Amino acid sequence: MSHKYISTPAYQLVEEFRSDPQKIHDYVDAIYDRIERVEPKVRAYITIRSRDEVHKDVDMLIKSGNYEGPLFGILVAVKDNISTRGIRTTCASKMLENYVPPYDATVIRRLKSAGAIVLGKTNMDEFAMGSTTETSAFYPTRNPWDLSRVPGGSSGGSAAALVAGEATLALGSDTGGSIRNPAAFTATFGLKPTYGLVSRYGLIAYASSMDQIGPLARNTRDLALLLSVIAGYDEHDATSLPVVVPNFVKLLDEYVHREQRLRIAIVKELFERSDISVQSVAGKALDRLCSIHECDEIELRYTKHIVAAYYIIAMAEASSNLARYDGIRYGLKVEVENRSWIDVYTEVRTRGFGYEVKKRIALGAFVLSAGYRDMYYIKALRFRRMLKEMFNEIFKRFDLVASPTMPILPPKLGELVADPIKMYLADINTVIANLIGIPAISVPVGFYNGLPVGLQFMAPPLAEDKLLYVSQQLEDMLKLRDLIAEVS
Amino acid sequence: MSFEIPVKIGLEIHVQITALKTKLFCATKADYRSEEPNTLLCPTCLGLPGALPKVNKKAIEYAIMVAKALNCRIAPKLIFCRKHYFYPDMVKNYQISQYDGPGSTPIASNGFVRIIVDGKPKIVRIRRINLEEDPGRIHYPTGSLLTSKYSLVDYNRSGIALLEIVTEPDIESPREARIFLEKLIAILEYLGVTDTRLEGAFRVDANISVADQARVEIKNIGSIKDVERALTYEILRQKSIIQKGGTVSRETRHWDSSSKVTVPLRIKEFEEDYRYFPDPDLPPITISKEWIEEIEKRMPELPDARIERFVKQYGLDEYRAQVLVLNKWLADLFEEAAKEYNNYKSLADWLITDFLRWVKEFNVDPSRVKATPKHIVKLLKLLDEGLISVRMAKELMPKIVLEGVDVESFVKQHGFSKLSDESELRRVVEEVFREYPRAVEDARRNPKAINFLVGAVMKKTKGRADPQLTIRIIRELLQSQQ
Numbered sequence: 018m019s020h021k022y023i024s025t026p027a028y029q030l031v032e033e034f035r036s037d038p039q040k041i042h043d044y045v046d047a048i049y050d051r052i053e054r055v056e057p058k059v060r061a062y063i064t065i066r067s068r069d070e071v072h073k074d075v076d077m078l079i080k081s082g083n084y085e086g087p088l089f090g091i092l093v094a095v096k097d098n099i100s101t102r103g104i105r106t107t108c109a110s111k112m113l114e115n116y117v118p119p120y121d122a123t124v125i126r127r128l129k130s131a132g133a134i135v136l137g138k139t140n141m142d143e144f145a146m147g148s149t150t151e152t153s154a155f156y157p158t159r160n161p162w163d164l165s166r167v168p169g170g171s172s173g174g175s176a177a178a179l180v181a182g183e184a185t186l187a188l189g190s191d192t193g194g195s196i197r198n199p200a201a202f203t204a205t206f207g208l209k210p211t212y213g214l215v216s217r218y219g220l221i222a223y224a225s226s227m228d229q230i231g232p233l234a235r236n237t238r239d240l241a242l243l244l245s246v247i248a249g250y251d252e253h254d255a256t257s258l259p260v261v262v263p264n265f266v267k268l269l270d271e272y273v274h275r276e277q278r279l280r281i282a283i284v285k286e287l288f289e290r291s292d293i294s295v296q297s298v299a300g301k302a303l304d305r306l307c308s309i310h311e312c313d314e315i316e317l318r319y320t321k322h323i324v325a326a327y328y329i330i331a332m333a334e335a336s337s338n339l340a341r342y343d344g345i346r347y348g349l350k351v352e353v354e355n356r357s358w359i360d361v362y363t364e365v366r367t368r369g370f371g372y373e374v375k376k377r378i379a380l381g382a383f384v385l386s387a388g389y390r391d392m393y394y395i396k397a398l399r400f401r402r403m404l405k406e407m408f409n410e411i412f413k414r415f416d417l418v419a420s421p422t423m424p425i426l427p428p429k430l431g432e433l434v435a436d437p438i439k440m441y442l443a444d445i446n447t448v449i450a451n452l453i454g455i456p457a458i459s460v461p462v463g464f465y466n467g468l469p470v471g472l473q474f475m476a477p478p479l480a481e482d483k484l485l486y487v488s489q490q491l492e493d494m495l496k497l498r499d500l501i502a503e504v505s
Numbered sequence: 506m507s508f509e510i511p512v513k514i515g516l517e518i519h520v521q522i523t524a525l526k527t528k529l530f531c532a533t534k535a536d537y538r539s540e541e542p543n544t545l546l547c548p549t550c551l552g553l554p555g556a557l558p559k560v561n562k563k564a565i566e567y568a569i570m571v572a573k574a575l576n577c578r579i580a581p582k583l584i585f586c587r588k589h590y591f592y593p594d595m596v597k598n599y600q601i602s603q604y605d606g607p608g609s610t611p612i613a614s615n616g617f618v619r620i621i622v623d624g625k626p627k628i629v630r631i632r633r634i635n636l637e638e639d640p641g642r643i644h645y646p647t648g649s650l651l652t653s654k655y656s657l658v659d660y661n662r663s664g665i666a667l668l669e670i671v672t673e674p675d676i677e678s679p680r681e682a683r684i685f686l687e688k689l690i691a692i693l694e695y696l697g698v699t700d701t702r703l704e705g706a707f708r709v710d711a712n713i714s715v716a717d718q719a720r721v722e723i724k725n726i727g728s729i730k731d732v733e734r735a736l737t738y739e740i741l742r743q744k745s746i747i748q749k750g751g752t753v754s755r756e757t758r759h760w761d762s763s764s765k766v767t768v769p770l771r772i773k774e775f776e777e778d779y780r781y782f783p784d785p786d787l788p789p790i791t792i793s794k795e796w797i798e799e800i801e802k803r804m805p806e807l808p809d810a811r812i813e814r815f816v817k818q819y820g821l822d823e824y825r826a827q828v829l830v831l832n833k834w835l836a837d838l839f840e841e842a843a844k845e846y847n848n849y850k851s852l853a854d855w856l857i858t859d860f861l862r863w864v865k866e867f868n869v870d871p872s873r874v875k876a877t878p879k880h881i882v883k884l885l886k887l888l889d890e891g892l893i894s895v896r897m898a899k900e901l902m903p904k905i906v907l908e909g910v911d912v913e914s915f916v917k918q919h920g921f922s923k924l925s926d927e928s929e930l931r932r933v934v935e936e937v938f939r940e941y942p943r944a945v946e947d948a949r950r951n952p953k954a955i956n957f958l959v960g961a962v963m964k965k966t967k968g969r970a971d972p973q974l975t976i977r978i979i980r981e982l983l984q985s986q987q
Contacts, residue, residue, distance in 0.1 A: 100555040113554065120548050122555060221554040226785035254557050255787050334785055337587050340598035341552045345658070358593050385589075385780040394782065395607065 022047035023182040024499045027091045027239045028266070030185065031132075034090040038079045041090035045071055048092055048136070051182045055504040060158050061168075061178035063097045064105050065137035074134050086132025087246055093128055094184035096175050097138040098145055099230065100219035101125055104135065108221050109153035110143045112342050112349050112369030122219020123254070124188060124230050124247045131246040136184055139174030143371045144339065145190060145223040147171050148198055148443060151434050152373040159430075160202060161502035162469060166427040169199030175233050176203040182501045186243050187233040192223050193327055194422075194447025196231045197459035201422035201471025204461040204500050206240045206488060207233045211478045212454035213258035215244075216251030222338040224331040225256075227451035236498040237460075237489040241265035244481065258479075265485055272486040279416040279483065281307065281474075282315045287420035287446050290320075298470040299421045302462035305494055306419075306487065315411060315418075322400050324441055327448035329384050329397035335374075336381025342369060405453040412477040417487060420446045422459040422471035450475050458484040461497045510716040510747070512740055514682055515632075515674035516732075517710040518689065521639060522567045522666040523699045529638050529666035530558030530601065537661035538703060542644075550664035552596030557786050560585075564666040565790065567698045568612050568636040569800050571668055574692050574807050575631050577616030579797060583636070583790040584609045588779045593656070594640040596663050602637035604781040612636050612792075618692070619809060620684050621827065629685050630673040639665040642705070649761065651768065662705070668698075674712065679736035682711070686729045691808045691831045702870065711736060715743040719755040723767050726760045735760045739767055811836065819849040828857050834871040835861060841878035846885055855885065859899055863906040875909025883912045891925060892916070896968050925971040927978070930962075933970070934978045937961045938986075949983055 022030070022044045034041050049068045056062060071092070078090065095101060098108045100118035102125070107113045125135065142152040150173025151157040158173045160166040161181040168177040172189030176199035179187050189196040191209035200207025208231050215230045222228060232243035248262040283303065288296055303312070342348050344365035351364045370378070384393035411418060425443055433440045450457035455478055459471040472491070476483050492498050525535050531549035548556035565583060572579050586604040603611045616631035641660040645653040670689070676682050686709070690701050701707040709726040713736060723739060726732050743753050758767040783789075806814075808830050815826035815836070829836040839856055846852055860881070864874060884901060887893045893901070893916060904910045937958055938945050944961075947954040955976070962975050 098555075100553075106554070108554070116554070118548075118553065118555070120553070120556075217555075218557050219555040222786075224785075253559060255559050256785075333782060337589060337599055337780070337782070340589060340591070341554070341596065343591070343593075343598060345593055346551060346596065346660075347553070359591075362591060382780060385782055387778045387780075390780075390782075391607070398608075 020047060020051070020182075023051055024235070024501045025185075026236050026499060027088065027185050027234070028242055030091060031087065031089050035084045038084065038090070041075045041079070042072060044090065045075060045092065048183065048185075055161070055181045056183060058159060058164055058504055059161050059177050059181045059183070060156050061139055061174045061181060061183055062094070062137045063107055063109060063140050063153075063155060063174070066104065066135070071134060071136060078132060078134065083132060086130065087242060088128065088186070089132035091133045091185050092136040093133045093243075094137055094139050094175055094178040094187040095125070095135050096141055096172050096187075096189050098141060098190055098221040098223075099124060099188060100221065101135055101138065104138060106138060106221070107155075108144050109141045109155060110369065110371065110374070111154045112365075113347075114154075114349070116347050118219070120219065122230075123216035123251045125219065127247050127249070128188075133186070133246070139172070139178055139187065141174055142171035142195075143374050144221070144335070145171040145192055145195055146335070146373050146377050147434070148194070148440055149428070149430075149433050150174060150199070151430060152371055154371050157430055160427050161504050162203065162467060163427070164504070166429055166468070167202070167433070169202035169423070169427060171195040171199075172207075172233065173199045173202075176200055176205050176207065179203070179205050179233055179235055180500060180502050181504050186239060188230060188243075188247070189233050190220055190223075190228060190230050191451065192227045192229075193331060193444050193451050196233060197422050197447050197457060197471070197473055198444070200233055200459040201461070201473070202427040202469060203502075204464070204469035204471075204497060205233055205235055206237055206458070206460060207231065208240055208244060208458045208481065208484065209450055209456060210244065210248060210481060211258070211456045212451075213256050214248045214260070214262070214456070214479065214481070216249070216254040216257050218251055218253040222334075224334040225338060226334060227331065229451075235500060237485055237492050238266060238269065240488070241269050241485050244485075260479065263482070265482060268482045269485050269489055272482065273489055277486070279310045279487065280414065281310050281312045281487075282411055282415040282418045283312055284317050284418060284420045285314045286317055286320055287424070290445065291421045291424035292426065294426055294465040295421045295424060295470055298463040298465050299472050302472055302491060302495060303419060306491060309490070310487075312419075313415070315415075318407070319400070319403075320445065323404065323449060323452070324445050326397040326400040326404070327444070327452055328380075328441060329393050330401065330452070332377045332381035333385050333394050334381070336378045336385065339370075339374065339378055342366065344369070401452050404449065408449075408453055408455065408475075416476065416480070416483055418475040420473050422446060422473040426465060426468045426470070446473055454478065456481045456484055458488055460488045460491050461500070462491060462495060463497070510744065512677055513674040513714050513717075514676035514678075514736060515712040516672045516676065516682060516685070517712070518670045518686070519639075519708040519710075520668045520670065520693060520699050520701070521703075521706045522564055522668060523703055523706050524567060524697055525561060525564055525666050527561055528664035529561050529564050529636075530664055533664065535665055537665070540661055542657070542659035542661060545661040546663075550596065551660055552663075558601060558784075560787060560790065561666065564636060565612075565792075566800050567666075567696070568634065568668060569792065569797060570696050570804055571670075571693065571698055572613030572616065572634055573797070573801055573804065574696055575613070575616040575618060575634070575670070577613035577631060577634060579613050579792055580610045581792055582610075583612050583792055585784045585787040586781045587784050588781055590777065590779060592640070593658055594643050594663075596641065596660060600637060600640065601784055601787070602669070603635045605633060606781060608783055609781065618685060618688055620681070620688050621823070622681055622684055624824075627681070629675045632671045632673050634671075635669040637667050637669055639663065639667045648763065650759065651761075674714070679733045679740070682736055683729055683733045686732060687831055688808065690729070691833060694833050695805055695807055697805070711739075713739055713743075715740055715753065716747055718743065718747065718753040721753060721755070722757045723760050724757060724770065727762060731760060731762055734765060735767060738765065742767070819843060819853070821849060821853055825850075825853045825857060828861075829853060832861065832871070834874075838876075838878055838881070842881045845878070846882045848885070848889070852881070852885060855881065855898075859902045860906065863903045867903070867907060869906065874906055876905045877909065880905050880909060880912060887912060887916065891971065894968065894971065900968075925974055927974065930966075930970060930974055931978050933962055933965055934958075934975065934982060937965065938982060945983070945986075948979075955979060955983075
């Protein structure tokens with residue numbers, strides 16, 4: 018794909034638009050033309066705003082005269098669990114099929130004041146519960162590199178929209194890998210920030226202690242640009258970190274300029290647990306990186322407990338967070354005449370939630386219930402603390418921890434959902450960062466039989482700059498940037 | 506009141522922190538009472554997807570004040586928990602509260618309140634205090650849960666800061682419960698935490714067991730009077746079951762304030778499983794010693810200290826001091842008046858008996874009482890100077906309470922002053938002597954019969970006659986005419 022607007026990085030577009038704002042209209046048309054062509058095959062979106070509406074937004078933006086916004090005129094695809102005022106926000110669930118939020122999430126307010134325009138809402142696993150975007154109540158999204166395969170999940174729509182050329186930047190959310198997993202499966206860049214760096218206000222909760230909104234992009238510099246816009250303290254989110262957020266783009270330039278040598282830990286077990294295909298592609302890229310940095314293999318103990326602890330905590334919190342969906346104030350409406358509220362609630366929740374969501378609510382309620390709470394939930398919390406201490410030790414000796422993002426290549430539709438244990442185990446590399454609140458990135462490092470492979474790096478809290486630095490280096494070495502899949 | 510079989514009562518009191526301008530977890534206006542239903546809402550207190558709570562720091566400070574006033578131990582860390590149950594008044598189907606168990610602790614626990622029952626001091630222990638959010642309000646079209654075909658929900662109340670104060674089962678009679686609640690309300694009023702006169706600002710659930718039988722919970726009691734009534738009803742009901750040889754079953758009952766009975770709500774076979782866990786949206790808040798000390802410095806004088814001071818400073822007995830102090834506005838009035846009037850005991854008596862009686866009789870909100878300390882002082886001074894009689898003072902009291910009449914000018918205008926002019930009074934007595942010759946004869950023979958004559962004089966003067974002077978004149982005339 019070579020159409021200039023489709024694959025042009027955001028940071029270049031912004032420069033171009035500042036000198037000639039009317040070009041934003043041409044850019045909008047190019048993206049919409051592309052959407053019309055590929056979206057029926059990819060199905061990355063749940064809601065796409067009308068072309069006219071977006072052109073009107075562009076007019077308003079130009080009239081405002083604020084050309085200095087860091088995302089001036091950029092079209093952003095937003096995962097459909099991030100509240101957008103006046104734009105339907107469904108969480109890919111029947112429960113919220115017609116729910117239109119009366120308020121913007123903090124990240125959306127930040128996007129708008131940076132001059133960005135929300136183009137549409139992307140498909141996802143229902144309530145972000147899944148790793149393939151197949152649990153969406155509406156339809157699965159296809160991987161633009163191979164339409165018979167999944168784009169990963171749960172932010173599969175956001176990643177697919179980027180690599181199909183249907184948006185320039187995208188927002189996802191990551192509770193156990195939901196940004197990094199689809200980034201790896203689509204050859205895009207995805208970053209899960211430090212817990213608390215980006216406000217969760219307006220993000221429809223799955224597991225509150227692990228949910229983070231993060232950026233997806235087709236190159237590192239765009240990723241840094243989008244992160245700089247959405248990060249920062251928010252008084253509406255009590256878990257928001259009161260830190261001054263740096264300009265990550267500037268920081269990136271400084272790092273690259275300094276050519277700083279980093280100490281990178283390679284988690285042996287996480288490599289060995291991966292498919293050979295993934296090992297070979299990821300290993301090769303890592304070897305090149307290790308020629309300029311200091312790499313060492315480490316062993317990680319108790320890996321078999323990681324996924325269990327993660328799912329216990331995630332499901333426990335989910336069972337609580339999803340209790341509010343009862344159809345009374347918003348959401349799925351059913352007949353209420355001459356019925357008790359218990360009847361109404363039962364019907365709403367039976368019809369509104371899909372299988373995977375119901376399963377996680379039931380398991381979550383179970384692990385929190387009297388008699389089982391100590392055995393499961395409390396034990397998982399204890400493991401989580403232990404894991405955090407283990408990584409504190411690791412980060413005393415290393416700047417970054419490397420592993421494949423996903424241990425497998427993008428599977429065929431239906432393949433992974435049919436085997437839930439295999440699906441949950443595939444999250445082992447990504448859930449660590451969520452359990453202990455650290456930042457992590459997925460960088461595209463190559464293809465195996467035409468299917469993308471991603472490499473993941475984890476860093477200590479608030480060391481996003483280092484993640485972006487290695488990402489930029491790999492991008493410069495491998496030239497896997499601004500990729501657009503043909504879609505055929 | 507005493508009961509031949511033992512009664513154990515524990516109370517669970519819900520008090521809204523009405524002193525707050527905004528709700529507990531958002532910046533939405535808290536004063537919902539004069540607003541249209543469902544108008545005071547934001548994404549957070551309506552529980553919209555994605556909305557997050559943010560703690561109102563002032564609410565924590567009020568909770569700490571109450572904890573201190575109730576002699577509680579304050580938790581070093583405030584950990585909010587989610588308490589799960591489905592109910593239409595709950596926007597999230599969980600309530601943000603605290604939990605006494607692993608991973609959490611109430612904001613305060615192990616306190617006590619001193620009360621006086623029949624002149625004897627007693628202690629009611631406080632088990633714990635939780636700071637939590639109020640649910641919305643369910644409106645039953647017929648006014649009753651039992652007869653309504655549907656219900657409506659108003660979420661304006663959703664998210665109002667609420668203190669849940671739980672006592673140990675130390676209370677032994679309905680009257681004791683009333684005395685305890687009066688003291689508790691006085692403490693809250695002194696702290697300025699809540700205006701308990703506001704509808705719904707003060708709600709009580711009562712746990713009661715009679716003769717060590719199963720514990721019955723009575724929900725939804727809205728006033729102190731109703732607590733006493735509901736408990737009295739429940740004791741009678743349970744006693745009659747026991748006397749017939751039955752056993753009381755463990756259940757939750759609902760106080761129906763219109764028919765003044767408790768009705769069964771549900772049989773409680775096991776503890777409900779609320780699936781508590783720490784709210785991941787609200788990181789723990791450290792309550793430092795310094796913070797507590799800083800709050801303590803801002804705390805006003807509390808009832809117990811004030812009672813003690815009234816005894817020392819004004820020489821009042823403990824009973825009078827307590828009656829005054831537990832009615833804060835009355836105690837304030839007393840102290841203002843005491844600056845200009847130093848017969849404190851007389852002042853206290855007039856306030857406690859006549860003044861308070863009329864306020865209660867007319868059911869006047871204390872804030873609407875027209876009388877100022879100056880009114881009271883003037884009245885008592887006129888009385889001391891002999892310009893009005895006790896009876897007149899008593900008659901004037903309702904006018905002072907309701908209208909705030911100026912005693913001095915009122916007395917002048919209406920000829921209300923005491924008849925102490927000797928020649929005028931002598932004329933009246935002579936008149937009475939002429940009208941009741943037989944009574945005069947009686948009085949000559951029997952000195953006690955003089956009362957009839959005094960009464961007749963009073964009647965003629967509409968009570969204005971100075972009783973002392975009247976008696977003297979009557980005695981003089983009886984002697985001189987002999």
